[in-house]
Amino acid sequence: MTISDEMVAAMHTYLAALHTDSDADLDNSDRQFLALLKADRIEGLGELVLAAFTVAARRRFSPTWSPAEIVRFVAYVRSSSDEMAALLAPSAAENQLRLALGARIAPYPDMEARGRAQMLLLGALTRGYTSHDLAAMLSDARVLADESIAASLRD
Amino acid sequence: MPVTDDQVATLRALLANDRDRHERLRAGLDRAEAGKGYMALIAASFGEAALRRFGSDYTQADIITFVASLRARSERVSESLDPEVAERMLNAALGSASTQGLSREAKAGSQILLLVGLIADEHLDDPGLDAFLAGARKLADQILGG
Numbered sequence: 001m002t003i004s005d006e007m008v009a010a011m012h013t014y015l016a017a018l019h020t021d022s023d024a025d026l027d028n029s030d031r032q033f034l035a036l037l038k039a040d041r042i043e044g045l046g047e048l049v050l051a052a053f054t055v056a057a058r059r060r061f062s063p064t065w066s067p068a069e070i071v072r073f074v075a076y077v078r079s080s081s082d083e084m085a086a087l088l089a090p091s092a093a094e095n096q097l098r099l100a101l102g103a104r105i106a107p108y109p110d111m112e113a114r115g116r117a118q119m120l121l122l123g124a125l126t127r128g129y130t131s132h133d134l135a136a137m138l139s140d141a142r143v144l145a146d147e148s149i150a151a152s153l154r155d
Numbered sequence: 156m157p158v159t160d161d162q163v164a165t166l167r168a169l170l171a172n173d174r175d176r177h178e179r180l181r182a183g184l185d186r187a188e189a190g191k192g193y194m195a196l197i198a199a200s201f202g203e204a205a206l207r208r209f210g211s212d213y214t215q216a217d218i219i220t221f222v223a224s225l226r227a228r229s230e231r232v233s234e235s236l237d238p239e240v241a242e243r244m245l246n247a248a249l250g251s252a253s254t255q256g257l258s259r260e261a262k263a264g265s266q267i268l269l270l271v272g273l274i275a276d277e278h279l280d281d282p283g284l285d286a287f288l289a290g291a292r293k294l295a296d297q298i299l300g301g
Contacts, residue, residue: 085216
């Protein structure tokens with residue numbers, strides 16, 4: 001199994017739609033993900049989300065970062081709305097960002113909360129991206145996700 | 156048993172960032188009395204400071220931003236102060252959340268860190284700090300007496 005073109009396209013549509021506030025774009029994104037789900041081609045999506053999150057985090061915080069920057073960024077994202085504040089747990093968000101940036105810490109907390117934090121932060125990290133930026137980021141993420149899947153074969 | 160002068164002086168030294176004096180006074184506090192009076196004084200001071208800072212016209216974004224600004228000041232504070240607990244404690248102090256389920260230690264630890272941060276941001280002079288503590292002491296005595 002490797003990351004498919006359709007999966008990358010669905011992620012691209014989803015992230016672009018997030019920042020346009022267009023119902024039609026979001027509907028289109030839903031349709032693409034549903035088509036993948038129906039065709040049972042969703043395997044690897046978790047790896048792609050994690051890889052996209054990692055690439056976007058490194059782009060945002062490279063070349064150097066401090067824990068204070070992470071704290072401020074997460075607070076900035078959470079303060080965008082009460083809904084975001086409730087959905088995005090700060091400890092999980094900070095933990096996932098620090099891990100993505102190479103910190104040697106234990107993942108926290110459970111898989112579901114970590115996945116939610118990655119997805120929500122990915123939306124915030126890609127705010128302001130052009131379609132070209134998104135394509136470039138997802139291209140890097142696809143390679144990283146494929147490598148991660150390949151590495152897991154040896155586990 | 157009302158709040159004692161020693162307890163007020165101890166908290167004053169902490170809030171004035173007079174570390175040596177605070178450590179000396181803290182070591183001299185009667186452990187049993189401090190367990191009630193000093194903790195009540197901290198709780199009352201925290202509630203008072205939170206109200207002064209946020210009033211009634213605040214948003215969750217204000218709370219989130221304040222907690223983050225405090226945690227971003229020092230890595231030690233960042234690691235010690237759980238943001239979810241801190242936000243809950245502030246919301247509870249402002250009357251819009253409950254602290255049910257939080258341990259006594261978690262509540263006390265976050266109250267002290269938040270209180271120091273809130274007062275540091277006020278840049279109170281000596282009379283201002285004395286007036287603040289006098290109000291908090293009165294409130295703490297009411298809590299202890301009630």
